Amino acid sequence: MFWFHQLLIVSALLLCPIMCHFKGIERIKCESRIGLPFRPHSDQRHRVDAIREEMKNRASRHGSSIDAFIVTTWDEHLNEDVSDHDKRTQFISGFTGKIAHVIITMNTVALWTDERYLAQANSEMNCDWKIFSLNSEPSITSYILSELDDGARVGADPRTVPHKVWIEWESELQLKYIRLIRMSRNLIDLVWINRPPQNTELLKVHPLIHAGEKWQSKIERLRKHLLKDHCDAMIVTSLTEIAYLLNLRGNDFPYTPVFKAYLLVSYDETFLYVNKDRVNLGITYHLNADPCNTECVKIKDYEQIWSDLNVYSYQWRKILVPGHCVFDLGVSEAIYSNIKRTTIHEKPSPVIFMRAQKNPTEQKGMQRAHILDGAAMCDAFSLLERRFLNEETITEVSASNDIDRSRYSMKSNLGLSLKTNIAFGPHAALPLFETFNETDIVVTDKEPCIFDSGGQYAEGTTIVSRTIHFGEPTFEQKQMYTNVLRAIIRLSTLVFPESLTPGEIDALARSSVWDSLTDYPQMTGHGVGSYLGVYESPIKISYTEPHTYAFEEGYFFSNEPGLYKKGLYGIRLKNVLEVYDTGERHPSGARFLGFRDVSLVPFDPKMIDRGLLNIREKRWLNDYNARVRTLVGEELKSQFNMQAFYWMINKTMHVIEYYPESEYRLRGDSESIRIVPWTCIMALILLLLT
Incomplete structure (x- = not known):
């Protein structure tokens, strides 16, 4: 596909006899400026001017200036959801959305974001900016090619660009002999006054009672992978991998309990590069760091990774450098270019597959976390229904606050796993809608409402979606809901040979939706971590992005089909499934694997058209409801939350089965x-x- 993308760029350039200048999305408010004060001295305009000064001043320090500067959405560890300290695109543009890349030239400024954030970007950013969708042309490189002359120089911070992306940009810019320059300092950092400080809170040990395996055992297993690949060492830059390997957690990010660090693992040594102010005696004892003899982790300063990588790459013959794998982007260009090229062995990190396969303790923990989360959701939904019957005003934002409060009240809850998003009516028709104060609307009894949320517990990570109608659904809405429920059931009851890939399984999952000659745009599912990230490689269920990574016993992943009626409403349901070994064997000798639900939140019974369900599907629904009544019911009774208990009982009534x-x-x-x-x-x- 890379050559095809290059062909598109060349075609676009050939179609522009005099170099095209892309305009971006239509910004009506900027064309007329009606009702908008002209602010020549806005913060963002001053900041862009300061960056341009730095671009010119670079000539006096380094011999040549740069003609454009790229600011990416990622931090040094290639996270998209970054801490306040690393929100560089927000600082320079004023855009507060999660995903954004920025290009600053001497004459123009442009921002790329996901399609779901375009309206938000348009409302937040001043009229100097051009705004583009990440999902369509022009790409970042197409724009640069249209704006700059042959032989121009474009700067970027290699610490915040994946190596894979850097190589693509470098190759595409060669069409006009434009050079991509590795900047030693991020220009944003040079002009950012009153920048929020790095997090310095102490790290926390993830106890063995929840981790299920000592960190020494995990490092030993990793070393066996290195031995198999004939590698002397491995660099680990993924924060969830480091947290998993060392049984440590942090709070550098709002929804993922990790901390900024690098890890180097060789046959006989392990080095953790982290802010030493965050390491207390408990962490030192946990890692056997002082004194460090055998089976210990040596703790070094965070920035020392760069000098050590340079030195060790000349001592080690072969270093495993993680490459791109589904949601994991691999290493940054800075890490890659800092290692001697002949020693690099690039492949997906083996830690990805270790982390994905939960041990028995983690499996039980995930099951327990979902019981607690089911109780939280029953509490929140029963409260919302009472408020609605009392004719109180409920909005998307207030409903999300109610759900968050219920989740925080659960014992062992340690926060949210993602932002709680409530989408009502036309907002629910957008598959990836996010709840904001600026777009808040009142929830009524006229259309369905989607609730998408998740929690972090000491035992595990949860994510769940339910669609609820506070009034009487139409026949069409019930049909759509039931078809989505059938898709949930189809995947939940699937038994299959272990060699089947997620892409092949996606076709089976979507078949009930395809029966109605429609489809949904988002992926059907993704891996879920254990008190870690809610998007976890290697599982991504999408027939449009086939991957060769197969399911393994102990994997947990989401099952999230949906249907959307443009401009009116949407239906989405989401459960987390666990992969288990059925104990049966395929004629070829391969194992038969199966899925089972761990999410335990009732479906909305009045949205179900029982006439569309066959006997097997009704039995699955009855079995599911019985598990909710038993497991979540016991938890609610132990909390003396009888209002939520009776709400749950009412929503999980037995469905008559006709034989x-x-x-x-x-x-x-x-x-x-x-x-x-x-x-x-x-x-x-x-x-x-x-």
């Missing part, structure tokens, strides 16, 4: 329903007539 005649006859002796002979019926009719 085919053959099965009906077999069950006749063992069930309360008996087959009445037609002769008896006729005799009764004759008796009544006389």
Whole structure:
């Protein structure tokens, strides 16, 4: 596909006899400026001017200036959801959305963001800016090619650009011999006054009672992978991998309990590069760091990684450098270029697959976390329903606050796993809608409302979506909801040979939706961590992005089909599933694996058209409801939360199952329903007539 992207760029350039200048999305407010004060001295304008001064001043310090500067959404560890200290695109543009890349030239400024954030960017940013969608042309490189002359120089911070992306940009810019320059300092950092400080709170040990495996054992398993690949060492830059390997957690990010660090693992040594002010005696004892003899982790300053990498790359013959793998972007260009090229062995990190396969303790923890989360959601939904019946005003934002409060009240809750998003009516018709104060609307009884949320617990990570109607759903809405529920059931009941890939399984999951000649744009599912990230490689269920990584026993992932009626409403349901070994074998000898639900939140019964469910699907629903009543019911009773308990009981009533005649006859002796002979019926009719 890379050559195809280059062909598109070349075609676009050839179609512009005099170099095209892309305009970006339509910004009506900027064309007329009606009702908008002109602010020549805005903060963002001053900041852009300061960056341009730095671009020119670079000539006096380094011999040549740069013609453009790229600011990416990522931090040094390639996280998209970054800490306040690393919100560089927000500082320079004023845009507060999660995903954004910026280009600053001497004459123009432009920002790229996901399509769901375009309206937000348009409202937040001043009229100097051009705004583009990340999902369409022009790409970042296409824009640069249209704005700059042959032989121009473009600067970027290599610490905040994935190596894979850097290589692509470098190759595409060669069409006009434009050079991509590795900047030793990020220009944003040079002009950022009153920058929020780095987090210095102490690290926390993730106890063995929840981790299920000592960090020494995990490092030993990693070393076996290195031995298999004939590597002397590995550099670990992914923060979730470091937290997993060392059984440590932090709070540098709002929804993922990790901390900024690098890790170097060789056959006989392990080095952790972190802010030493965050390490107390408990962490030192946990890592056997002082004194460091055998099976210990040596703690070094965070910035020392750069000099050590340079030195060790000349001592080690082969270093495993993580490459791109589904949600993991690999290492930054700075890390890659700091290692001697001949020693690099690039491949997906083996820690990804170690982390994804939960041990028995983690499996039980994930199950327990979802019971607690089910209780929290029942509490929140029962409260919202009472408020609605009392004719209180409920908005998307107030509903999200109610759900957050219920989740925070659960014992062992340690925060949220993602931002709680409530989407009502036309907002629910947008598959990736996010709740904001600026777009807040009142929730009524006219359309369905989607609730998408998740929690972090000491035992594990949860994520769940439910669609609820506070009034009476239409026939069409019930049909759509039931088709989505059937997609949930189809994946939940699947038994399959272990060699099946997520892309192939996606086709099976979507079949109930495809039956109605429609589809949904988002992926069907993704891996979920254990008190870590809510998006975890290697599982991504999407037939449009086929991956060769197969399921393994102990994997946890989301199952999240949906249907959307443009401009009106949407339906989405989401459960977390666990992969288990059925114990059966395929004729080829391969294992048969299966899925089971760990999410335990009731579905909205009035949204279900039972006539569309077959007997097997009704039985699954009854079994699911019975588990909710038992497991979540016990938790609610232990909390003396009887209002939520009775709400849950009301939403999980038994669904009548109608049996085919053959099965009906077999069950006749063992069930309360008996087959009445037609002769008896006729005799009764004759008796009544006389």
